[in-house]
Every structure is written in C-alpha cells, then in structure tokens.
Amino acid sequence: MKYFPIFLRVAGLRVAVSGGGAAAVAKLRLLLKTEARIEVYAETADPLIASWAAEGRLRLVPRAIGAADLPGLRLVYAANEDAAEDGRVAALAAEAGVPFNIVDNLEASAFLTPALVDRDPLVIAIGTEGAGPVLARKIKALLEERLPAGIGDALRAAKALRPAAEALLPGRARRAFWSAVFDRALAGDAAPGAAPLLDAHLDRAPAPGRVLFVGAGPGDPDELTLRARRALDAADVVIHDRLVPQPILELARREAEIVEAGKTGFGPSTPQDAINRLIVERARAGALVVRLKAGDPGVFGRLDEEIAACEAAGLDWSILPGITAASAAAASLGQSLTRRGRNSELRVITGQDVEGLADHDWAALARPGAVAAIYMGKRAARFIQGRLMMHGADPATPVSVVENAGRPGERIVATRLGAMAADLAAADLRGPAVIMLGLAPRAVAALASAPLSEAAR
Template sequence: MKFFPIFLRTEGARIVVSGGGETALAKLRLLLKTEARIAVHAAEADPRILDWQQEGKLIWHPRPVSATDLDGARLVYAASDDAAEDARVAALAREAGVLFNIVDNRADSAFITPALVDRAPVVVAIGTEGAAPVLARRIKAGLEAWLPAGLGARVREADAFRPAAEALPKGRARRRFWDDAFAGLLDGMPGPAPQLAPLLETHKAAATAAGEVLFVGAGPGDPDDLTLRARRALDRADVVIHDRLVPAPILELARREAEIVEAGKTGFGPSTPQADINGLIVDRAARGLVVVRLKAGDPSVFGRLDEEIEACEAAGIAWSVVPGLTAASAAAASLGQSLTRRGRNSELRVLTGHDVKGLADHDWAALARPGAVAAIYMGKRAARFIQGRLMMHGAEAATPVSVVENAGRPEERILSATLGSLPAEIVAAGLTGPAVILLGLAPRAAARSVPALREVAR
C-alpha cells in the first residue's frame, strides 16, 4: 500500500489551492463540500471562483502562493496547469511540512484524492493509488446506485440518538441494536425506518442474554473458499478462537474489534490442551459474547467438534455449526480427480495418520484392495508406517498416491508418487505445510491449469 487511506479533519482547517482555471475548479467543487477555510491563489480566476468569494465560501488572492501563505495550512493543492509553478508550490509545501497534491501527478504528490461517494455523513473513498482512475469511477458509479439517497438522513438521526443507546452494555448488545436500527437500509429501504426509542427498549430487555458459539469451517486456507455463512459469522464475532492452520488472510476478515485467540495444535509438537480450549470457549460465551471457533477445513473432520459441543451443552450455551470445505475435497479438485468413480470405488475413506495414542490403526485389508481411495490427514510423519501396513496386506507398490501440501492455497504443491516411493518422496520434497495424502489417485495432466484458474477467479 503506497498511499494510506485516512479521513482528515477539515473543520476550521485552512486549505490552499494554487490555480484559478478548470483544474482548480474541479478540486474546489469537492473542497467546498467540507467545512474548511479555502484560500485560492491565482493571478486570474474563473468567474465561478469570484462568485464563490462573493458568497463567502472562499478567499481569492490575485497572486502566486508564497511561503508565508502556507503557515498553519492543512493541505495544499497545486492546480495551476503550469508544471513549473506546481513544482514550486509543492517545494514550498514540502519545506513547510504541509501535505500537498500536484493534480494529475501522483509520482510527486504527498497525497492523492480518492474518488468519493458522498452520502454525508457517510462518505466512501475509492482509491487505486492513481493506477486506474477509470476503474475507480466505475466503482463509484456502482456504489452510488447501491447506496440510497436517504442514507445520510438516517445516519444523522442515529447519531443524535447515540447518547441514549449508551444505556446498552458496550460490545455485542450495542452492535445488535445498531444492526437492527439500520436493518434494510442497504436493501432498497423496503419499509419505514424503525423507531429507535422502542427498539432500544427491546434491546435493553435482551441485553443480559447469554452468548453463543459458532463452530465455523475456514476451508483449506484460501479466503475465496469461505462460505457466505462463514463470512457472516466472522462479521458478527466478538471473539475468534482459531486453529494454528487458519492463515492470516482469513483472520483479517474478522471485525477489527474482535479478540483473536490462537488455540493451536501441532502433530507430534506443542499443543494447547483441549480442556483449555473448551474452557476458553465457554468463558467467552458465558460473558454474553459471540464466539467463533474457527477450524481449518470442516469443523466435523478431525476437529474435535464433539468435545467442544459437549462443553457448550454442559454450560448451557447455545451453539451452531457452519460447515466448511474440507482439505480432501480441495486436494482432489487440485488433482483434477473425483474422490469417487463408478466402477472404481464405491466408498471413500477419510483417515488420520495419527491419533491421541500415536500412529493410527485402520482396516488395512480394505484399504489395500485395488481401486480403494482414501484421504489421509496428518499422514506425513506416518507415511512409512502407512506404506508398511498397506503393502503387508497386499497393496501394490505401484498404487498411485498424491500428496497435496497447502491444498487450495496460493502456495499449494502437488507431489505425485506411488505407494512404494511415498516415504522417500515426502522426505525429498521437504514438505513443511499441512498435507493430505490421497491414496489411489494420481494428478491429471489438466490439473496444471488449476492455479491459473484460481487467479482468474480472484
């Protein structure tokens, strides 16, 4: 991010504009919407500038900008349509420590002005860092069509009511009140605005309600693979308790005010005890908070979901499950393969390479049959054990095996192997990320196009 977006206070501030032609006029039309004190410097000024001065909206100085004109200024616009003069004014501003913009010259400007959607006091700023102004205008047009004309009036009414709403406890109770206060506002305003005073009384009565827990599947790691329900859950969350495998781009989708807590578990490594995780979930929900327990993949696949649900039920806390895309499905998609196929396998087994007791045992005879397909989670360190058990029960060394590391993520890697070469291939590849072993499946040649398609989808 080369330009950091901020909303700068302009009430009573002085803004200096150098120039009196069309370029300056374009900026002045925008600046006149603020409560700033505007000074225009130009030897000659467009008649509209003179009209605005007559109306008391700005002051015109019929001379160039000098260094003393910038004392105490908040912003400077160099808009004279003269490159040399604009550079001179920019140099004065830089020397005075005042933010400056040279119109249509982002390379030399200290700040740039975004495209704006004005529904004051709601203002939406759209920036492309100057790289695509036409795109910014198209986004602006779309937002203007979406945001209703009455938005500003509703927000001003709500702002006046804000002191009364402080009777509600901070956090979730107030957010729910304001959610209801603005209900339907961005859906074409289908009905009359809710009356805020009666709505507040309703929310006061509900303010002491217990919290709730949402067990949410984060998918394999790409934010594009999140479900809409998962996104909405992150929008509501007061607390997000997440697995180690949930990446930062997904955590960034949570509300900025939400508490983010890692409750990580690492195979054959340090882990947060399950009892501690259960206690953390129950503690936060008992405070009346919305808790999102965010699990990589799908909560119901090797996520200890039952244990955490039972802790909630024992504490009398409401809960629900938001399913997610599991890593096995993402891995098969990247291979270009189906997990089941008529005439090949009529069942799919989802296994773990190790459990709480160590290396996990399974029905190896069934898995060793020709055509069997299995998705093996947490199997990298158990690869030699899995290979030995399968071949002991008759599996062919040539059985195709694929290992998909970081399935569905930009850094995904696909390792094509056979059962006979599997342990050596995993060691040679130096896999460090989470991986799914797909027994009985080899990558299709077309799978090479999957990363490109994923980029196009973004």
C-alpha cells in the same frame, strides 16, 4: 499498502489550491463540499472560481502562493498544470510540513484524493494507489446505485439517538440494535423509527453467550461460506487454530478479541483442556464465541470434545461446516472423490492419533481402486506405504500429496505408492498436506504407466 487511508478533519481549517484553471476547478468542486476555509492562489482564475469567490464560498488571492502563506494550512493542492510551478509549490509545502498533492502526479504527491461516495455524513473513499482510477470510478458507481439517497438523513437521526442507546449493554445488545436500525436505513427508510426500536431492544433480556464452531475451509477467504462470514462479522471472540491464515482472521470485527489456540504436530500446542476452558469462560461472560477451525470442524478437529464442554456448561452451540482439505485437494487435482466403476466408498483417515502412528483396515485400503484422504500423514508416509504394500497394494497405485490445498502456496507432489515415502522426503514439504491415495492429478493421470523409480523397486 503504500498509502494509509484516513479521514482528515478540515472543518474550519485552511485548505489552499494553487492554480486557477480546469484542474483547480475539478478539485474545488470536491473541496466545496467540505466545511474547510478554502483559499485559491492564481494570477488568472477561471470565471467559475471567481463566481465562487464572489459568493463568499472561497477566498481568491490574485497571485502565486508563497512561503508566508503556508503556516497554518491543513492541505495544499498544486493544480497549476505547470510542472515547474507545481514543483515549487510542493517544495514549499514540504518545507513547511504541510501535506501536498500535485494534481495528476501521484509519485510526487504526499497524499492522494480517492474516489468518494458522498452520502454525508456517510463518506466512502475508494483508492487504488493510482493503479486503476477507472476501476475506482466503477466501484463508486456500483456503491452509489446500492446506497439509498436518504441514508445520510437516517445516519443523522441515528446519531441523535446515541446517548439514549448507551442504556443498552455494551457488546451484542448494542450491536443488535444498531444493526436493526441500519438494516432499515439500507432498505431505503430515511426515518427508520429508531426510538420505538430502541424501546423494544431495552425491554429484551440480555442475550446469553453462544458458541459457533465454524469451518474456515482450506484457507482462501473466497471459499468461506456466507454463514461463516456473518459469524466472523458478529463475533465478540474468535478462537482459532494455527492453520487459519491471516486473510480470514481479518474478516472478523475489528473490535473482536482474537485468540490463537494452535496445535503444532510434534511442536508447541495449546492443551485441549485449556481450549475448552477458554471457550466456556468467554461464552459464560455473554460473548458470541466463534471457534474457528481450518477446513471443516467435524474432520479431525476435536469437535466432540469442545461440544461436550459447552454442553456441560449449559451453553448453546451450533456447527457451521466448511470445505475440508480432502475436497479442496481433489478439486486441485481435477478429480472426483468417488467414481462409478472405481470406488463406491471414500475413506478419510489420519496418519497419527493419540497413540502415535494410526492403524487402519489396511487390507481394505489396499484393494484396487480404493481412494482415501490421509490427514496428518507426512511423518507417517513410510509406515503407511509399508502397511499397504504388506497387504497387497500395487506399488504403481497413484498417490498425490497436496500441500497447502486451496491456498496461494499450494504444491502437488504426484507419485506412486512404491515411491511415496522417498518422494515426500525429497519434496521437503513444510505446510499442511493431505495424501490422496488412489488419485493422480488429471494432467498426469498417465503416471501409473511410467516405470517405477529406484525407490519403489
């Protein structure tokens, strides 16, 4: 971000506008909604500005702003509609250390004024860093359509109840109460009956800790399920693996504790027993724990071990499935995982297990038309290639290796079984990858008819 969004206190403080024309009027319409002490410096002022001054809503000074006027100002708007004069005002403000905005000159301004949705005291600011003011206005219109006009009244009523709500236990109990209050407010109830609702919540027993095993999908936040998004929004603690990217973690509540419990192939890893203890400790303390796993938690995610730890501790738990890497990779290839006349089964296997290189029913996998998604297979590529060909697999069998499936850095290596190990070594894949045995990218499905490379002969 080039601009850091903040809400600046202006109540009772001086804000100046230099200029008396249409640009000044436009800014003043916004500033007059605040409790700032507004000063307008203009030798000639629009009649509307003069009328506001006559009503006592602002102070009109019939001259240009000078250096002596700057000390103590909170903000300055240069709205003279004259580049030289606006530049002079900006230079004075910069020298005095006062934030300034030159109307319609984004690059020369120290701050910008976003599009605002005003449901006082609820204010929503929408900024595009000047790239799309029309988009900002469209979003503003959408939000204004969705937000009830009386939501500000509901918010003020809720604010008055805050001291009493302190009796609720911090964390989930308090959030559940406020969530219920504002659900009613968003439904259009301007007086959402917060006091009786508080009494009902005070009578409730404290909620026990709970664990949600959530699939983060292949890495694109847009591919999270709605249940996963809601879980992240409600979580007290998020314990995530190494493959969950930052954009998904940023969907968690700002107050949530974020803990990385990653495992790196052939590198530093958090022991599984330590992860189990962490989950149980946080949930026993009353937290809603989200155990966030890339892809689907039930596919090579050690889910059963973590569930067993929860059951041994008497903790409630649920599974929220996600899109696994095999599905994301097949989608990127433009292929289905099963097809009539080709394969009536799909195998999801691993190249590595706790014993090292994993062994499988290679004869079944070597049959014509077989399709398998092989996880953690990069380092086992030569072993897998050898076992399959030893059991009669055709060297021309299509193979696609999808790195970072479903993510911005996705890369597809289209090869054939006979050339797989050499092509993977040449590709130097660094990200997580899934080997799709028996599938070629639809755009290069003719690969199987091409001559074998030297590495495959």
